[in-house]
Amino acid sequence: MRLKGKTAIVTGAGSGIGEASARVFVKEGAQVAVIDWDESHGKRVADELGDRAFFMKADVAKQSDMDAMANATLERFGAIDILFNNAGVSCVGTLHETAESEWDRVMAVNSKGIYCASKAVLPHMIGKKAGCIINMASGVSVLGLAQRAAYTASKGAVYALTRAMQVDYCRFGIRVNSIVPGTIYTPFVEGYLQRHYADNMEKAVENLKKRQLSGTLGTPEDIAYAALYLASDEAKYVYGSGLVVDGGFSAGKIFD
């Protein structure tokens, strides 16, 4: 019960890492607003979580949706202690191959989404001089990966913004950290593999596994437990960090 009595908002909680995080947060005693723009997925998760969760359909890139999300959470639970800015979309391609509309879509969800959601909850956290914001970065925030121009730009912004937010809000007792995952097997990665390696998914997964020192892909729970740590009081001295959870992807390479 590491989050007993706390209230959390998890964006993109209808699938993958967000879903696992909402489940872990509830299991650890929190009340959770399950936010997703996909109604069927988000509703299913909230229904399964029971009384300590509710679903709201919202687009993180729309300020009016995020204001409504903050108001609905305050109305239902009376407080917002934790905001997990997890929602995100992927995009494959070099810069010159990326259509302007794709660039705008990825930056809108992955980067502006954090601005909109945080802007909506910060007045409440500032008012009570306490809060915890967790932003979803990525291994590509710090390490180049082929064919990820827009996605990398959007996640680099998240990584940098986390520190800027931390500097501004530490005086209000608000901690702001990011998580830097490696490859986590979720519908996000599965969809990518199906689009690009439909004829040999098994081989593609094996190749992905070899990139990590662990020799495995991460699970949504691996990231959910990192989010739990950052959200809990155990992380009360963790400020402005980028918590790497990547099976050793960024630590080094094995040559054999």
Ligand SMILES: NC(=O)c1ccc[n+]([C@@H]2O[C@H](COP(=O)([O-])OP(=O)(O)OC[C@H]3O[C@@H](n4cnc5c(N)ncnc54)[C@H](O)[C@@H]3O)[C@@H](O)[C@H]2O)c1
């Ligand atoms: N899976 C990985 O390997 C990996 C690695 C690094 C970072 N990440 C990041 O982790 C986060 C979650 O990824 P995942 O793998 O669980 O993906 P996922 O596709 O399984 O889940 C993402 C969820 O976000 C929701 N969403 C997308 N855009 C939204 C919007 N505008 N408003 C509200 N909801 C929206 C989707 O409907 C979906 O339910 C993303 O930010 C992703 O970039 C994932």
